[in-house]
Amino acid sequence: MLADPLTNKGTAFTAAERDALGLHGLLPPHVGTLDSQIARRRRVLDGMADDFHRYAFLRELQDSNEVLFHALVQADLPRLLPLVYTPTVGEGCERFSEIWRRPRGLFLSYPNRTRIADILADPALDRVKVIVVSDGERILGLGDQGAGGMGIPIGKLALYTACAGIHPAEVLPILLDVGTDNAARRDDPLYVGWRNPRIRGAEYDAFVEDFVAAVHARFPGVLLQWEDFAGKNAYDLLERYRGRLLSFNDDIQGTAATATGTLLAAIRRTGQPLTDQRIVLFGAGAAGSGIAEMLVRALIAAGLDEAAARQRIWAVDRDGLVLSDIPRLPPQQAALARDPTELAGWTMAPGRIGLLETVVNVRPTVLIGASGQMGAFGEPVIRAMAAGCERPVIFPLSNPISRAEAHPADLLAWTGGRALVGTGSPFGVAGVTQVNNVYIFPGVGLGALAAGATAVTDGMFMAAAETLGSLGDAGDGSLLPPITALRAVALRIAVAVAAQAVRDGVATMPADALAAERIAAQMWLPVYD
Numbered sequence: 001m002l003a004d005p006l007t008n009k010g011t012a013f014t015a016a017e018r019d020a021l022g023l024h025g026l027l028p029p030h031v032g033t034l035d036s037q038i039a040r041r042r043r044v045l046d047g048m049a050d051d052f053h054r055y056a057f058l059r060e061l062q063d064s065n066e067v068l069f070h071a072l073v074q075a076d077l078p079r080l081l082p083l084v085y086t087p088t089v090g091e092g093c094e095r096f097s098e099i100w101r102r103p104r105g106l107f108l109s110y111p112n113r114t115r116i117a118d119i120l121a122d123p124a125l126d127r128v129k130v131i132v133v134s135d136g137e138r139i140l141g142l143g144d145q146g147a148g149g150m151g152i153p154i155g156k157l158a159l160y161t162a163c164a165g166i167h168p169a170e171v172l173p174i175l176l177d178v179g180t181d182n183a184a185r186r187d188d189p190l191y192v193g194w195r196n197p198r199i200r201g202a203e204y205d206a207f208v209e210d211f212v213a214a215v216h217a218r219f220p221g222v223l224l225q226w227e228d229f230a231g232k233n234a235y236d237l238l239e240r241y242r243g244r245l246l247s248f249n250d251d252i253q254g255t256a257a258t259a260t261g262t263l264l265a266a267i268r269r270t271g272q273p274l275t276d277q278r279i280v281l282f283g284a285g286a287a288g289s290g291i292a293e294m295l296v297r298a299l300i301a302a303g304l305d306e307a308a309a310r311q312r313i314w315a316v317d318r319d320g321l322v323l324s325d326i327p328r329l330p331p332q333q334a335a336l337a338r339d340p341t342e343l344a345g346w347t348m349a350p351g352r353i354g355l356l357e358t359v360v361n362v363r364p365t366v367l368i369g370a371s372g373q374m375g376a377f378g379e380p381v382i383r384a385m386a387a388g389c390e391r392p393v394i395f396p397l398s399n400p401i402s403r404a405e406a407h408p409a410d411l412l413a414w415t416g417g418r419a420l421v422g423t424g425s426p427f428g429v430a431g432v433t434q435v436n437n438v439y440i441f442p443g444v445g446l447g448a449l450a451a452g453a454t455a456v457t458d459g460m461f462m463a464a465a466e467t468l469g470s471l472g473d474a475g476d477g478s479l480l481p482p483i484t485a486l487r488a489v490a491l492r493i494a495v496a497v498a499a500q501a502v503r504d505g506v507a508t509m510p511a512d513a514l515a516a517e518r519i520a521a522q523m524w525l526p527v528y529d
């Protein structure tokens with residue numbers, strides 16, 4: 001009972017429980033309450049020197065007492081979210097091997113590829129309903145972290161519990177350890193992962209196929225979230241498996257719904273219709289092109305035909321403005337490429353058409369960054385944008401803080417306070433919205449599970465985006481509800497997503513089971529049994 005984080009209550013075991021379970025002597029005599037335990041852990045957190053050590057402390061608490069961990073998190077989400085999730089989880093992944101203590105979730109390593117079904121057969125996993133899986137190759141904007149990427153599935157699933165009320169016994173973080181191309185990790189004597197260059201190509205595909213087949217056989221109906229896979233794999237796996245497994249890619253689809261929902265909230269604030277926006281995306285990888293495709297759908301829903309919708313969007317990637325005559329564009333970028341003849345009237349020096357040239361000529365009303373390039377939204381770019389529109393909407397979405405395209409205080413300063421600013425990571429700047437997919441994935445997951453959905457459709461993500469955009473704000477100038485409201489946000493989104501699942505013909509539960517009260521009643525709260 002004491003060693004299992006799902007049953008441990010620490011000093012909160014009552015006198016009667018200590019009698020019945022033979023716990024006298026193993027615990028100090030004081031009988032505490034959940035509140036007193038929270039106060040004790042808060043005092044420790046307050047006394048710690050830095051956030052990385054707070055992260056490590058919270059990870060150990062999660063591995064010793066899940067109710068207390070979640071009660072502490074929920075009691076102060078604005079303070080705890082940045083410690084168990086973005087941005088601190090980034091350093092948690094980089095230094096994962098240093099702080100590895102106890103098993104959580106599953107490492108499915110390539111050398112163990114013939115054992116996947118055996119590993120999944122563990123009866124301790126019988127209750128699993130939600131899996132978040134990564135192969136650690138694109139951890140936030142920090143690149144390949146190999147096995148250390150496990151910090152991300154653990155963090156995302158902590159939020160499934162905190163925001164969507166999924167019971168801690170029902171979540172399973174998985175790291176597909178196919179090696180790492182990060183030499184610093186591989187050469188570190190403390191590295192806990194498989195010391196091998198990444199497996200790629202047909203071997204990688206066969207390994208993931210074996211993994212999906214084993215998951216499908218062991219957990220029918222499980223919801224699987226693909227997380228922090230590098231660009232091409234992110235797209236390929238989503239397309240290959242979304243029809244076979246109840247699954248979605250959070251970086252492509254969750255981020256798209258988050259950015260679209262926040263943009264819908266922004267245009268409600270400015271009064272300028274979506275169809276009038278000129279949108280520049282900086283970084284057209286998984287997140288950027290996912291956002292672009294959802295914006296195309298939103299523009300079509302707002303009345304444009306597809307060609308006109310695509311005319312509202314310009315993508316800039318590492319080779320500059322994405323143009324249709326650039327050889328070997330990945331398919332997601334080819335769909336966004338502009339015709340080079342459009343550049344006829346542009347003012348610019350010959351050569352590469354970078355972000356500044358694009359902003360000067362397009363005069364965007366919306367600028368979204370998903371490039372992982374720190375400082376890419378520099379003063380000349382932002383001043384050029386501010387000269388061309390009254391209320392620039394600027395979302396530097398890249399995480400963690402060290403990879404953000406701009407500091408939000410600079411964006412406000414360079415635009416004379418006129419910009420509507422949203423950042424992927426929390427910066428603690430008043431009036432700035434945190435535009436992070438934590439606003440979307442818990443609600444989508446909860447809604448899909450509640451509906452007994454057989455697939456997560458694009459329509460379900462659009463319903464999530466529209467709901468997010470309609471929820472109102474924190475009353476402090478930001479565009480979305482505050483972090484304290486994330487649980488209520490997840491419920492509202494879940495209801496909309498479940499209803500859309502019914503409309504899309506993928507729900508197996510009857511519509512009357514999907515009312516808000518029925519879904520809310522399924523949401524777990526951290527209290528001792």
Ligand SMILES: NC(=O)c1ccc[n+]([C@@H]2O[C@H](COP(=O)([O-])OP(=O)(O)OC[C@H]3O[C@@H](n4cnc5c(N)ncnc54)[C@H](O)[C@@H]3O)[C@@H](O)[C@H]2O)c1
Pocket residue numbers: 138139140141142230231232250251255258282283284285286287288316317318319369370371372373397398399400403423424425435436437438
């Ligand atoms: N706020 C959120 O909720 C959220 C969600 C998903 C991703 N992100 C962040 O977005 C970033 C990108 O994630 P991703 O999944 O799209 O990764 P990705 O690797 O698929 O895409 C990154 C893209 O940026 C491009 N790029 C790299 N250097 C560039 C440069 N100098 N100029 C222009 N483009 C450049 C790459 O070519 C690539 O197309 C990460 O930092 C991630 O943390 C944030």
Ligand SMILES: O=C(O)C[C@H](O)C(=O)O
Pocket residue numbers: 086139140141228250251398399424436437438
């Ligand atoms: O993890 C986050 O904070 C958001 C997003 O999924 C990312 O990869 O950056």
Ligand SMILES: [Mg+2]
Pocket residue numbers: 140227228250251
């Ligand atoms: Mg991610």
